[in-house]
Amino acid sequence: MGNEQTRGLLIVLSGPSGTGKGTVVRALLDKRADTVLSVSATTRAPREGEIDGVHYHFIDQKTFLRLIEENAFLEYAEYNGNFYGTPKAAAEAQLRAGRNVVLEIEVQGAGQVMNSGADILSIFLAVPSMEELERRLRGRGTEDEATIRSRLALAKEEMKQAFRYQYVVMNDVVEDAVMRIETIIKTENMRYPRMEKTIMEVIESC
Amino acid sequence: MGNEQTRGLLIVLSGPSGTGKGTVVRALLDKRADTVLSVSATTRAPREGEIDGVHYHFIDQKTFLRLIEENAFLEYAEYNGNFYGTPKAAAEAQLRAGRNVVLEIEVQGAGQVMNSGADILSIFLAVPSMEELERRLRGRGTEDEATIRSRLALAKEEMKQAFRYQYVVMNDVVEDAVMRIETIIKTENMRYPRMEKTIMEVIESC
Numbered sequence: 578m579g580n581e582q583t584r585g586l587l588i589v590l591s592g593p594s595g596t597g598k599g600t601v602v603r604a605l606l607d608k609r610a611d612t613v614l615s616v617s618a619t620t621r622a623p624r625e626g627e628i629d630g631v632h633y634h635f636i637d638q639k640t641f642l643r644l645i646e647e648n649a650f651l652e653y654a655e656y657n658g659n660f661y662g663t664p665k666a667a668a669e670a671q672l673r674a675g676r677n678v679v680l681e682i683e684v685q686g687a688g689q690v691m692n693s694g695a696d697i698l699s700i701f702l703a704v705p706s707m708e709e710l711e712r713r714l715r716g717r718g719t720e721d722e723a724t725i726r727s728r729l730a731l732a733k734e735e736m737k738q739a740f741r742y743q744y745v746v747m748n749d750v751v752e753d754a755v756m757r758i759e760t761i762i763k764t765e766n767m768r769y770p771r772m773e774k775t776i777m778e779v780i781e782s783c
Numbered sequence: 784m785g786n787e788q789t790r791g792l793l794i795v796l797s798g799p800s801g802t803g804k805g806t807v808v809r810a811l812l813d814k815r816a817d818t819v820l821s822v823s824a825t826t827r828a829p830r831e832g833e834i835d836g837v838h839y840h841f842i843d844q845k846t847f848l849r850l851i852e853e854n855a856f857l858e859y860a861e862y863n864g865n866f867y868g869t870p871k872a873a874a875e876a877q878l879r880a881g882r883n884v885v886l887e888i889e890v891q892g893a894g895q896v897m898n899s900g901a902d903i904l905s906i907f908l909a910v911p912s913m914e915e916l917e918r919r920l921r922g923r924g925t926e927d928e929a930t931i932r933s934r935l936a937l938a939k940e941e942m943k944q945a946f947r948y949q950y951v952v953m954n955d956v957v958e959d960a961v962m963r964i965e966t967i968i969k970t971e972n973m974r975y976p977r978m979e980k981t982i983m984e985v986i987e988s989c
Contacts, residue, residue, distance in 0.1 A: 703985060769946055779911065782913045
């Protein structure tokens with residue numbers, strides 16, 4: 578007691594594609610010095626400007642496969658012949674240092690983490706309406722009609738996965754979504770186990 | 784759907800004697816129109832100025848005993864030959880109308896409610912230090928040394944019951960304690976089951 582650091586929260590932030598997870602996470606990290614993003618490991622080659630240990634941990638396939646065998650990932654997946662995974666050890670070190678670790682993951686990958694037995698706080702970032710999502714997708718101006726249609730259909734299916742998460746946060750306005758996540762973090766820190774040390778100190782204070 | 788009212792939260796607010804539950808509850812109710820205090824039933828005679836249905840529901844002992852038989856109380860207890868209880872029906876009507884219902888109860892009585900199977904949000908209001916509690920008890924100037932000593936000893940024992948509650952809120956400054964309770968309420972309203980209707984509306988919006 579006394580010197581012990583209260584463990585940080587492992588936060589899974591997920592939601593339909595196009596819901597703005599990246600923007601919300603960046604705004605959250607900018608606001609909170611006690612919260613960091615989990616850096617994924619990948620076997621794909623670094624793109625220009627990507628820094629090892631910042632954007633990804635770049636490792637070779639042999640190492641990746643060995644880490645899978647060693648159960649070293651909270652979740653991993655293969656896309657386009659490359660592996661991507663969330664290393665347990667790095668997250669664990671941050672959590673022990675009292676920092677909250679955010680895993681920003683797709684709805685498809687979230688189930689793996691949530692079933693991993695890890696003590697997580699799961700948040701589903703929802704789009705306020707399908708019209709709004711369509712507006713956002715069209716606003717990018719990078720996708721053709723068929724792609725937009727299929728992404729909307731996918732998002733609709735993904736919205737049905739909200740029930741798997743503890744909390745639902747509407748991403749209507751980025752700043753409001755960030756405040757809602759902070760509200761959840763503050764509440765989580767008032768749960769009895771996180772307050773136990775404080776309570777014990779009060780009891781011993783006389 | 785659509786017309787259905789989201790059910791309010793049944794909030795058990797408890798904590799050691801002298802921790803200032805009454806003050807915090809009054810400040811919370813002043814701030815939130817969506818939150819009401821549960822009115823207890825009692826067999827004791829009304830005191831001057833007490834209004835039936837506001838301070839207590841004043842009922843006779845025969846009625847009280849019948850209500851116990853009918854399992855009509857969330858919790859009840861006998862003090863000094865009088866019965867006191869929390870009627871289920873009144874709380875239920877408020878919850879259905881979408882209002883949060885606060886049960887302000889002693890640590891001794893809280894266990895009964897928490898074991899009743901009711902869906903509750905339990906909050907332990909803690910004193911920031913035993914010195915502070917002593918200052919508060921002495922500040923009242925109404926109790927003798929022996930009474931103060933025995934109340935402090937009781938409060939210390941009661942602080943050890945914090946682990947029975949979901950959340951611990953420090954009552955260092957009343958306004959801060961109220962804000963913390965509101966933070967918990969906001970978070971509770973972001974839990975999936977309370978967001979389900981909203982999610983369904985988004986899914987159906989295209």
